[in-house]
Amino acid sequence: MSELQKHIGADTDVPAGDIGVSGREIGYMFGTYRALKGQWEGVLTGKGGSWGGSNIRPEATGYGLVYYVEHMIRYATGGKESFAGKRVAISGSGNVAQYAALKCLELGATVVSLSDSKGALIADDDKGFQAEDIEAIAALKVQRKALTEFENHSFRYIEGARPWKEVGKVDVALPSATQNEVSGDEAQALVDAGCKFIAEGSNMGCTLEAIEVFEEHRKAKKSEGIWYGPGKAANAGGVAVSGLEMAQNSQRLTWSSEEVDERLKGIMKDAFENCLSTAKEYVTPAEGEFPSLVAGANIAGFTKVAAAMRDQGDWWTN
Ligand SMILES: NC(=O)C1=CN([C@@H]2O[C@H](COP(=O)(O)OP(=O)(O)OC[C@H]3O[C@@H](n4cnc5c(N)ncnc54)[C@H](OP(=O)(O)O)[C@@H]3O)[C@@H](O)[C@H]2O)C=CC1
Numbered sequence: 416m417s418e419l420q421k422h423i424g425a426d427t428d429v430p431a432g433d434i435g436v437s438g439r440e441i442g443y444m445f446g447t448y449r450a451l452k453g454q455w456e457g458v459l460t461g462k463g464g465s466w467g468g469s470n471i472r473p474e475a476t477g478y479g480l481v482y483y484v485e486h487m488i489r490y491a492t493g494g495k496e497s498f499a500g501k502r503v504a505i506s507g508s509g510n511v512a513q514y515a516a517l518k519c520l521e522l523g524a525t526v527v528s529l530s531d532s533k534g535a536l537i538a539d540d541d542k543g544f545q546a547e548d549i550e551a552i553a554a555l556k557v558q559r560k561a562l563t564e565f566e567n568h569s570f571r572y573i574e575g576a577r578p579w580k581e582v583g584k585v586d587v588a589l590p591s592a593t594q595n596e597v598s599g600d601e602a603q604a605l606v607d608a609g610c611k612f613i614a615e616g617s618n619m620g621c622t623l624e625a626i627e628v629f630e631e632h633r634k635a636k637k638s639e640g641i642w643y644g645p646g647k648a649a650n651a652g653g654v655a656v657s658g659l660e661m662a663q664n665s666q667r668l669t670w671s672s673e674e675v676d677e678r679l680k681g682i683m684k685d686a687f688e689n690c691l692s693t694a695k696e697y698v699t700p701a702e703g704e705f706p707s708l709v710a711g712a713n714i715a716g717f718t719k720v721a722a723a724m725r726d727q728g729d730w731w732t733n
């Protein structure tokens with residue numbers, strides 16, 4: 416922070432936590448920044464609730480992911496289905512995975528897997544992981560312990576494995592651990608197991624080969640195909656609530672959990688609708704085919720930046 420503080424600031428660049436970082440690390444960095452500068456400003460996000468953090472920021476990425484996928488499910492089924500009754504495979508057991516799992520449970524889904532860097536835990540019954548299991552795992556992870564230390568023998572532990580080839584029939588897959596955590600083979604296993612929705616909680620969770628498997632299946636099988644939601648849209652809830660934390664810091668206000676959650680829901684709805692409408696505009700889907708959300712997300716992101724650059728004189732056309 417003694418070096419970084421020269422390059423960041425509430426109106427310059429605002430860093431945030433990501434994989435391996437919790438409120439504890441943000442606290443140490445924020446405290447050092449404040450001591451060096453002798454002033455309080457919202458220079459980092461993911462702060463603690465009593466010193467400028469936003470309600471719902473810890474939950475935001477996992478919750479936002481589930482909100483995004485809920486829109487995918489409702490669109491794909493004409494509003495007939497939701498998370499209720501779905502079997503959901505999740506990888507990871509950190510911040511994103513924990514809150515995605517808890518929101519899935521709240522919406523009536525069954526969570527059939529979690530994992531960490533050492534292995535995967537699979538629920539073979541119809542009950543899956545319960546909220547108390549997830550809370551116990553969260554407590555282990557604060558102490559940097561492995562899932563092998565989780566003493567609930569109703570789950571199958573597979574050392575060195577990722578969940579995708581182990582979970583059997585699932586409806587939804589939410590990679591939420593780290594990058595490149597779904598290979599082409601694992602993507603095919605999910606498709607073969609009947610998975611209909613996959614969306615990344617992790618950044619770049621799916622390999623290029625995996626994305627090709629999903630996109631080919633979507634095109635070939637139309638409404639019976641799997642539908643892929645890329646992380647750059649589906650996991651945007653975290654950075655979005657960091658933006659809301661900055662807004663609250665600037666106003667010296669704290670919004671309630673309900674207010675932040677409502678805003679998060681609105682942001683994820685807009686993100687889904689933007690991906691959808693941009694995909695329809697630029698990559699017209701064939702009759703009965705779901706629009707490509709990866710094309711929609713990429714093009715929407717690119718055109719927004721390109722238009723802003725043109726408006727600000729970075730480039731122009733005659
Ligand atoms: N936190 C956020 O707000 C956001 C996070 N993301 C992305 O989501 C993903 C998860 O982040 P987050 O939950 O915050 O991170 P955490 O550090 O809280 O959790 C990471 C999880 O991934 C596991 N993991 C780490 N490395 C590997 C590996 N090489 N192979 C398999 N599993 C691994 C960890 O296992 P172990 O416990 O054994 O280390 C842990 O279960 C990352 O890709 C991150 O960039 C995206 C948007 C926002």
Ligand SMILES: O=C(O)CCC(=O)C(=O)O
Binds near residue numbers: 430431432654658
């Ligand atoms: O809170 C943020 O701004 C960053 C969230 C994050 O880790 C990400 O979007 O990859």
